[in-house]
Amino acid sequence: MLSAFKNTTDAKIIIAPLPEKVVLPLQQRIGAEANPCVAVGDKVLTGQIIAQTQDQFCTPIHASISGTVVAINAQTIAHNSGLKPKCISIKSDGKDEWIKSTIISDFQRCSPAVLIKHIQQSGIIGLGGAGFPTHTKLTKAADCHTLIINATECEPGIMCDDALIRRNPRETLTGVEILLHISGADQAIIAIEDDKQQAYQALFELNKNHNINIVQIPTKYTSGAEKLLIKSLLNIEIPIDKYAVEYGIICQNVATAKAVFDAVIEGRPLVSRIVTVTGECVTPSNFEVRLGASFAHIVNLAQPQNQPLAVRMGGMMMGVDTKTLELPICKITNCIFVNNIKAKPVVQECIRCGQCNQVCPVGLLPQQLYWYAKNSDTQKATSYNLSSCIECRCCDVVCPSHIPLAQYFTFAKKLHQQTEREQAMVERSRERFEYREYRLQRNKTERAEMMEKKRTELKQKMSGNKTQKAKIAAAITRVKNKK
Numbered sequence: 001m002l003s004a005f006k007n008t009t010d011a012k013i014i015i016a017p018l019p020e021k022v023v024l025p026l027q028q029r030i031g032a033e034a035n036p037c038v039a040v041g042d043k044v045l046t047g048q049i050i051a052q053t054q055d056q057f058c059t060p061i062h063a064s065i066s067g068t069v070v071a072i073n074a075q076t077i078a079h080n081s082g083l084k085p086k087c088i089s090i091k092s093d094g095k096d097e098w099i100k101s102t103i104i105s106d107f108q109r110c111s112p113a114v115l116i117k118h119i120q121q122s123g124i125i126g127l128g129g130a131g132f133p134t135h136t137k138l139t140k141a142a143d144c145h146t147l148i149i150n151a152t153e154c155e156p157g158i159m160c161d162d163a164l165i166r167r168n169p170r171e172t173l174t175g176v177e178i179l180l181h182i183s184g185a186d187q188a189i190i191a192i193e194d195d196k197q198q199a200y201q202a203l204f205e206l207n208k209n210h211n212i213n214i215v216q217i218p219t220k221y222t223s224g225a226e227k228l229l230i231k232s233l234l235n236i237e238i239p240i241d242k243y244a245v246e247y248g249i250i251c252q253n254v255a256t257a258k259a260v261f262d263a264v265i266e267g268r269p270l271v272s273r274i275v276t277v278t279g280e281c282v283t284p285s286n287f288e289v290r291l292g293a294s295f296a297h298i299v300n301l302a303q304p305q306n307q308p309l310a311v312r313m314g315g316m317m318m319g320v321d322t323k324t325l326e327l328p329i330c331k332i333t334n335c336i337f338v339n340n341i342k343a344k345p346v347v348q349e350c351i352r353c354g355q356c357n358q359v360c361p362v363g364l365l366p367q368q369l370y371w372y373a374k375n376s377d378t379q380k381a382t383s384y385n386l387s388s389c390i391e392c393r394c395c396d397v398v399c400p401s402h403i404p405l406a407q408y409f410t411f412a413k414k415l416h417q418q419t420e421r422e423q424a425m426v427e428r429s430r431e432r433f434e435y436r437e438y439r440l441q442r443n444k445t446e447r448a449e450m451m452e453k454k455r456t457e458l459k460q461k462m463s464g465n466k467t468q469k470a471k472i473a474a475a476i477t478r479v480k481n482k483k
């Protein structure tokens with residue numbers, strides 16, 4: 001496994017200057033695009049809701065600075081898809097005037113439902129990189145026995161969570177207590193890697209809650225992946241097609257716990273986050289920066305050594321390569337990795353050495369998966385548990401043929417999802433067609449039955465008329481005979 005890239009280990013958190021402009025995407029990692037509730041030219045305050053939606057997976061979008069809305073349009077963000085979501089741009093007035101907020105200081109007396117709503121309204125999503133909405137996870141936490149706080153950095157080089165714990169151990173612990181109160185879990189485990197001694201000590205010395213355990217785990221890349229972490233802490237294996245919550249476990253990132261503290265105790269919605277800027281820089285650092293500020297805003301402060309730069313959002317292993325620094329920092333931007341541009345090695349054919357099979361942390365067979373992914377045989381790849389691939393790139397790193405295996409797997413997963421979506425659409429269309437045919441046939445039968453009934457009634461009526469006529473004729477005859 002890779003050893004950690006730790007050149008920001010002792011770096012303190014630097015508060016980045018207020019950006020002159022922020023760009024806030026309306027589409028978050030999961031859920032529908034939010035609808036703007038401001039217009040170009042409107043004045044906004046820091047923390048003010050500027051867009052929202054009814055989608056249960058979504059949180060509102062807040063202004064991260066005070067100023068004027070200058071644009072609502074499609075802009076490029078750091079995402080593999082290359083799509084341009086709609087964004088709201090705000091030009092700063094330099095005052096950073098905050099909106100009046102709601103504080104819930106006595107959270108123990110507050111019901112979980114009220115706290116969950118407050119967390120949602122504060123715009124909190126998982127800050128570890130996945131971006132799953134915190135309120136959605138908490139809503140499903142009713143029968144959980146264990147709350148796991150993931151304080152392991154997800155990739156070598158990322159140190160923002162370590163820096164956060166060292167700066168705010170008390171607030172972090174209170175955030176964990178709030179999450180514990182909401183989930184009703186019996187215990188919380190804060191999992192922290194064993195190379196983060198200062199952060200561990202800070203939490204350990206302050207923790208007075210017997211239901212919160214702080215556990216050190218070996219510093220090893222991918223040990224922070226949710227299912228692997230659960231296995232190492234609780235020895236519970238979550239099957240491929242199941243979620244942790246189905247096994248009574250809820251996982252939250254440590255920065256999310258601090259964000260929960262900010263929202264509940266301080267009344268601050270999520271308008272900033274800590275981002276590690278690392279790689280080939282003179283002063284790699286952790287920056288607290290307003291959401292929507294550009295990458296350039298903090299990368300330049302870290303003084304990259306050479307230009308032009310290769311930039312990757314999210315760490316050197318699983319990050320997304322970007323072509324420009326003019327991209328907005330989002331809630332899931334935990335790291336910006338800058339490097340000198342290096343020539344990519346030539347990709348060669350697989351020599352079936354099997355090295356990739358030996359390093360996969362989730363026990364997959366990348367060599368086999370590669371074969372099927374390359375041939376777009378997603379059915380076969382799925383039968384080899386493609387969906388369990390955490391895209392860690394460990395197999396890429398050891399491959400002597402320099403095959404970008406994880407890229408193939410990402411593509412195959414997307415292709416499989418698309419195929420499934422298309423199949424589902426075809427299935428839905430078939431069902432709709434069959435139902436239409438059935439409905440038409442039923443209408444035809446019903447109409448025929450109705451006509452038949454009417455015909456019968458008419459016949460009966462006609463025959464009734466005949467009887468009547470016969471009776472009248474008989475009466476006339478009887479009168480005539482009498483006469």
Ligand code: SF4
Nearest residue numbers: 360389390392393395
């Ligand atoms: S990228 Fe996927 S297949 Fe490769 S080592 Fe990681 S989990 Fe295994």
Ligand code: SF4
Nearest residue numbers: 350351353354356399
């Ligand atoms: S490590 Fe590379 S060359 Fe070796 S089996 Fe895996 S894909 Fe093939």
